[in-house]
Amino acid sequence: MQFEIRNHLLFAGGKQAPYRATPNRSGFMNPDTIIDHDTASNPLDPSGDIGWLTMPVARASAHVVIDWNGGITQLAPFNVQCWHAGPSKYGNRYNFNGFSIGIEHDNPGYLRKISEGVYSGVCIIDTNKNPQFKVARVATPEHGDHYWLAYSEKQIAASAALHAALKAAYPEINTVLGHFHICPGRKTDTNPLFPLSQMQSIVRGEAGELAAPIEVKPAPKLSPAAAKPAFAPDATVVADSLNLRGGPGIQFAVKGMIPYGTRVDVQEADKLSGWLRIITPFGATGYVHGGFVRLD
Ligand SMILES: [Zn+2]
Incomplete structure (x- = not known):
C-alpha cells in the first residue's frame, strides 16, 4: 500500500x-x-x-x-x-x-x-x-x-x-x-x-x-500560537450552582462552583456515565455531570 x-x-x-x-x-x-x-x-x-x-x-x-x-x-x-x-x-x-x-x-x-x-x-x-x-x-x-x-x-x-x-x-x-x-x-x-x-x-x-x-508531501508547520487550542464554548450550565469536580464522579473533590447560565467548553464526554470534562471561561478545567449542562 x-x-x-x-x-x-x-x-x-x-x-x-x-x-x-x-x-x-x-x-x-x-x-x-x-x-x-x-x-x-x-x-x-x-x-x-x-x-x-x-x-x-x-x-x-x-x-x-x-x-x-x-x-x-x-x-x-x-x-x-x-x-x-x-x-x-x-x-x-x-x-x-x-x-x-x-x-x-x-x-x-x-x-x-x-x-x-x-x-x-x-x-x-x-x-x-x-x-x-x-x-x-x-x-x-x-x-x-x-x-x-x-x-x-x-x-x-x-x-x-x-x-x-x-x-x-x-x-x-x-x-x-x-x-x-x-x-x-x-x-x-x-x-x-x-x-x-x-x-x-x-x-x-x-x-x-x-x-x-x-511518497510524501510534508504538511505546513503551524506557529505555536496557531497550535494553541482556543476556548470555544459549546454548552450552557442549567443548574443554579454546579459543582466542578476533579474527576468524573461525585467521589471526586469539588474544585469550584459554576453559576447558572455560564457558557462552558465541553472537551470530552463519557457516554456510559454521562460525565463531561469542561473548560470554564476562567480557564479552570474539571468535570460536571451532563444532566446539568445543555449542549448547543
Ligand atoms: Zn482508545
Whole structure:
C-alpha cells in the first residue's frame, strides 16, 4: 500500500482516502506522537463505530479508523485535535489530544470464553463460524488476564503503512503509544496482540523497507500560537450552582462552583456515565455531570 499525507490521506495516484468528517474536533496542532486504539466494537460491523465517532453526542473521535479488511477511513485532518485520548498522562506529558494522532483499529477488546471457540465481549466472536478470527489468552500487568482477538494481517499492514506515511509527513513524530500507556487503569487498548513495537520501530526509521515506497508531501508547520487550542464554548450550565469536580464522579473533590447560565467548553464526554470534562471561561478545567449542562 502506498499513500502520501497532506493533512488528508492520499493513496498512490492522488486519490483521497474515504473521508467522513467528524464534528468532534478542536484547534490546530503539530503532532509528535501517535496513539493506537481499538474501537471496542464488532469487527464485522465497521460502519457502527464510524457512525458513533462522527455524531456530536459522542464527544469522541479519532483521525482514522482502520477496519478489519485494512480499509482506512479518515475523520479529521491530521493537523487538528481529535478527542481520542481523554484525560491522559505518560512520563511528564499530559492531555495527549493536544499533540497526538489517534488511530482506531476495529477490534472488540477483551473477551470471555463461553464455549469451545466461542467468545463474548462487546459482541460474540465465533471462531468456528469465522475461521479468520484468531483468539489468544494473554495476561499483562496493563491489560489483565483475558482472551483477545488478533488483528487481521490486512489491518496490521494498513496500520504499518499509515504509521510510516505519518512519520514521513510529520518528521517530529517520534513516539507511538497504546491508549493503555497514557490512561493506565482506565483503558486496555490496543490489546496485547497489537504489534506496538513494530509501529515504534517504523517511526524511529528502523523498518526501512516499509518506509521506502511511501511518497510524501510534508504538511505546513503551524506557529505555536496557531497550535494553541482556543476556548470555544459549546454548552450552557442549567443548574443554579454546579459543582466542578476533579474527576468524573461525585467521589471526586469539588474544585469550584459554576453559576447558572455560564457558557462552558465541553472537551470530552463519557457516554456510559454521562460525565463531561469542561473548560470554564476562567480557564479552570474539571468535570460536571451532563444532566446539568445543555449542549448547543
Ligand atoms: Zn482508545
